[in-house]
Amino acid sequence: MGFTLPSEKSITYYLNIYPMKRRDFFKNGLLTTVGLSVLGSRPILANSHKSEKAKNIIFLVSDGMSSGTLNMTDILMRQKLGRASNWISLYESGTAKRALMDTASANSYVTDSAAAGSAWGGGHRVNNGSLNIGPEGEVHKPIFQKFKDEGKAVGCITSVQITHATPASFCVNQSSRNAMPRIAEDYLKLKFDVMMGGGKEFFDPSKRTDGRDLFLEFEQNGFQVVKDKAEMLLVSGTKPVIAVFSEDGLPYAIDRENNLELKNTIPSLAEMTKKGIEILNKSQNGFVMQVEGGKVDWAAHGNDATALLYDQVDFDEAVGVAIDFALKDGNTLVIITTDHGNSNPGIFNPGPKNIKFESVFESKASNQWLLSQMKIDTTTSQAIDMINHYQNVTLDNEEANLLLKSFFLGENGLYDYDKLPMEVYGKILSRHNAVSWAHSNHSADFVELAAFGPGSETLPGFLKNHELHNFMLEAAGVNRNEFVAV
Structure with a gap:
């Protein structure tokens, strides 16, 4: 039997949506519930900080974002939502320090996410596929372990598996990014404060080959385990939190926002970011948080323009949350970047x-x-x-x-x-x-990097990805010489 278009009343697993007016995307969703669009097209006149050192760092990465993705998303937001993207608004107002970054890995001009994230996380370039393990087997201590040793709260938030390459690169040492079941076990040992994303299959005993119930083990080790949006919103932050909302990655933003069941159970990246800040900010010694728009990369691999652009919008809303907090706090460094380009999309002959x-x-x-x-x-x-x-x-x-x-x-x-x-x-x-689209895979392009807050004034106009590691340590006043390979 072939496909028959369902009636609106009979839709069960098809998208629950109606034709939208031009400026209605997220009308009753993110923009109103989280209080975003904090920058819009309004200039911020001063980049003032309460201190010279950053008490907190929020590191936002739109995974696999080519410059064309940033460009097209800003056009979409201006024409559809009536405002510029938060990222481009930082440039328009002259608020953020802007740079280009070389993304190469140790063995290729074209990096993968594991090597790119490890350059930031471990401070050294490693071979593609590796997580903070050098070409000769060197073990580089991940930056979140360093910050945790300094007494800061740490956390990762992503729209893909929480065990995926980019969040893992700030946290663990593994010879292969594919060792996601073991990465989930590493998180249990590390006891970081907030971990949110997808990847239930690496915690659920019915999905793991060894039958371990990591959800139960996390609970027994003092964690609050969260499995849907409602539970997340009720989290008080008195315990470390592991929140896993789906198998595999989370749904694309365009699919989530147009399906009532998904929207009620799966949080947006901005909603996770807001809750993450709320929890981590309870730390008197400050916090460091990584936020990844991981499905931007997946959409680029699939040459999926709709998924790409609206997941970039989703990421930009998280940028808005971070900047809003940093403006009010005055002690927070916000870094916004990508780990590499992907497929290099662009607008041609728009008609x-x-x-x-x-x-x-x-x-x-x-x-x-x-x-x-x-x-x-x-x-x-x-x-x-x-x-x-x-x-x-x-x-x-x-x-x-x-x-x-x-x-x-x-x-x-x-x-x-x-x-x-x-x-x-x-x-x-x-x-x-x-x-x-130029391709369906990563590129060697230099990528966008923006910084706002204490320490941003020292960002050079061009840097290699591994140099961002020490930039973060120095911005937070952490003596990088204290840390040696384990």
Whole structure:
């Protein structure tokens, strides 16, 4: 049986959404519930600090963000939401110190997230795939262990698995980023203060090959275990918190915001950031927190423009939360960057009055979600109707046929949903939404880096990724010479 468009009343697993007006995205969601849009297009006239040293550091990384992603998201936010992105507003107002960063790893011009994060986390470049283990087996003490030794509270927040490469790079030593079950065990031993993201499969005894119930073990070791948004909002912060909201990564922001069940159970990156600050700020000695928009990278790999742009919006809302806190606090250094570019998307031939690109304004679903709804007997006309309904794009018959023929078949003759034709669909959509892609993988581009708060004035205009490690230690007044390899 082929796909039939559901009625609004009968939708159960399809997106619960209606056509949106141009400025309605997040209208009753993030912008009103968390009090974001703190910068908008309004200039901040002074970058004043209460002290020379940073008591707190909030390190925000939009994983896999090419410059085109930042650019296109700012255009979308100005035209759809009526305001500039928080990140670009920092540049417009001259508030943030701006730099470019070289992202290479020890063995490649093109880094992966493990090596990129380890450059920040361990202060040394390592080979791709490694977490704070050098090419000759050197063990580099991760920065969160250093800050914890100094008495600061520490925490990681991400939209992918909490055991994924970027959060892990600030926390652990592992020869392979793929050792996520062991990374979950490392977190239990380290007893950091806040860990939030996805990856239930690495804590759930029914999913782990060794059958260990890490959720129970965390509870027995004094943690508060959180598994949904409502529980997170009630956290008081009297115990360290491990919050794991989903298997794998969290849903894309566009899918979460347009599905009432997901929106009620899965927090946004900004909501997690707000709660994380609330908990960590109880520490008298200050805190250091990493916030990762990890699914920006996943969307770029999939050439998924809708997912990419709205997850970058989601990340930018978290930037707003961090800057709002830093402005009020006066003792917080905020660093905003990415670990590497990915796929280098950009707007080309947007059409008269930019109509092609602005079709993304009305999109209601990620490419990944949309393709996962198609069945082996979906017809050409059904595919066209479905795409038009959810993404405001009308494919012709030839494009729809090409898409349907691009699905992989599994051994049972059904579509293999682990091999969705993401790149094929991304190229087809490029003709309609004006977003073109150079590739589907990481790039060697120098990337954007912004800093605001105590210590930001010392940020050089260009630096290598591993130099950011000592920059953070020095900004917080931590003697980096005290730390040696274990």
